[in-house]
Amino acid sequence: MSAWQLYALSGLAWFGVGMWGLFAHAHWVRKILAVNVAGSGLFLVLAALARRATTPAPDPVPHALVLTGIVVGISATALALSVARRLAEVEATARLDEDATHEPAAPPAGADARAGGDAAPPPAGGGAPP
Amino acid sequence: MSAGLAIDAALALVLPVLAWAVVATPDLRKAIVLFMALGLVAALAWARLAAPDIALVEAAIGTGVTGALLMSCVPWAESLTPASRRARADLALAGALAVVACLGWAIRALPEAGPGLTPAVLGALEVSGVEHPVTAVLLNYRSYDTLLEIVVLVAAAIGIDAVLPDDDARRRLAPPARSLVGVLSHLLVPGAVLVAGFLVWKGAHAPGGAFQAGAVLAAGGILLLFARRLRPVPFAARALRGALLAGPLLFLGVAVAPLVRGGRLLELPVAWAGVLILAIETVLVVTIAIVLLMFFPARVLASSRAPAATVEDPP
Structure with missing residues (x-):
């Protein structure tokens, strides 16, 4: 097995681990972290493929593609993190509102359904621990 | 071996x-x-x-x-409760294996060895204006990649500003005072500026270039931000918008200019290629560094009333 095949296999496994993390985690930030892991694994695959070239220096085109990918990757990561933060804030606010409305009276389940019209839509079972 | x-x-x-x-x-x-x-x-x-x-x-x-x-x-992510719908571990494993199998099959289908694009890249290196093949690919042969990549960066910065919360919430996102010792930034930031300049100059004939330089410059800025030595500017500031757009606009200008003379989009004149690439890269360093800095919400501390921002001297 040549060196590039070794690194391509390694990158493939690395990418697979990242994809598994993306699918298996429910936490947004963990998902974003997993996407970054998968992306780096894919970069290793591309850099390994660049080494297939029979010329002494590796193929520069995949290298340039990886450089572009890294920068696009951090742009997407930063945007995704700020959207996740905003969502977390909105959800926290909604939960606080809910607590403020429901805590003093501790209404029965039926009251929830009736109050559902005017309150913010509850985050589909978000409060219920698994 | x-x-x-x-x-x-x-x-x-x-x-x-x-x-x-x-x-x-x-x-x-x-x-x-x-x-x-x-x-x-x-x-x-x-x-x-x-x-x-x-x-x-x-x-x-x-x-x-x-x-x-x-x-x-x-700080905010740790308190985040995961979404109610729990991912199924077996489905996640199956999905990951399926994607990996597709990629592995694609790699196996590639030819074992060959010259690749290296001869084509090296063959045109003389007229590219630079001596480093990767820089030639990024700023000349495939410069539309880099142009669009800069647009992606700026778009991300705009998107991040759009989802930033109101002022009160912004203040909570700021790093705690004295989270980094100011002395550290005094030592490292001049070095970062120096290294950034070196990298962008070096990029013409050796590994280096606008992205490396921009990242190093941004690292210095992030250090200053966390040490509260840098007073960040609000997105609305004209100077910030100007600096942010300088890179993409110069790049676009260079890209479109050949069309006027009957050339093709992004075609660099051989005699001017070296100078144009260095000019684009130098301006891009500033744009990249600013965008990377804007990815950190602490920068919004700058906006109008931010009393905590001045707390930086140790007691």
Whole structure:
């Protein structure tokens, strides 16, 4: 097995681990972290493929593609993190509102359904621990 | 050769295991530290694959800036309750295996060895204006990649500003006062500026270039931001918008100019290619550094009334 095949296999496994993390985690930030892991694994695959070239220096085109990918990757990561933060804030606010409305009276389940019209839509079972 | 192969084998084994540790560690803080460790070990792999450009950018942006960005999210992310719908572990495994199988099949379908695009790249290097093949690909042969990439960066910065919360919430996102010792920034920031200048100059004939330089410059800025030495500017400031747009606009100008003379889009005149590439790269360094800085919400401290921002001297 040549060196590039070794690194391509390694990158493939690395990418697979990242994809598994993306699918298996429910936490947004963990998902974003997993996407970054998968992306780096894919970069290793591309850099390994660049080494297939029979010329002494590796193929520069995949290298340039990886450089572009890294920068696009951090742009997407930063945007995704700020959207996740905003969502977390909105959800926290909604939960606080809910607590403020429901805590003093501790209404029965039926009251929830009736109050559902005017309150913010509850985050589909978000409060219920698994 | 056998020693080299042993290193290759060890790296090839360690990298996926470290990646697994990042994904599987329950503690978010530990996972992020492991992610940065993964990036640094990977730098060895880039070196073994003769990819110094990737090593520089991946270490500076992919590991350094991304790691700092993730770390700055820990305070709110740790209190975040996961979505109610729990992912099924077996489905996740099946999905990951399916994607990996597709990619593996695609790699197997590639020809075993060949000259690739190297002869074409080296053959035109004389008229590209630079001597480093990767810079020639990025700023001349495939410069539309780089042009669109800058647009993606600026679009991300605009998007991030759009979802930023109101002023009160912004203040809560600011790093705690004296989170970094100011002396450290005094020592490191001049070095960062120097290294950035060196990298962009060096990019014409050796590994280096606008992205490496921009990342190093941004790292200095992030340090100043966290040490509260830098008073960030609000997005509405004209100077910030001007600096942000300078890179893309200059690049677009250079891209469109040949059309007027009857040339093709992004066609660089041979005599001017070197100067134009250096000019584009230098302006891009500023744009890239500003955008990377804007990825950190602490910068919004700048806006109007931010009394805490002046607290920087130790008692």
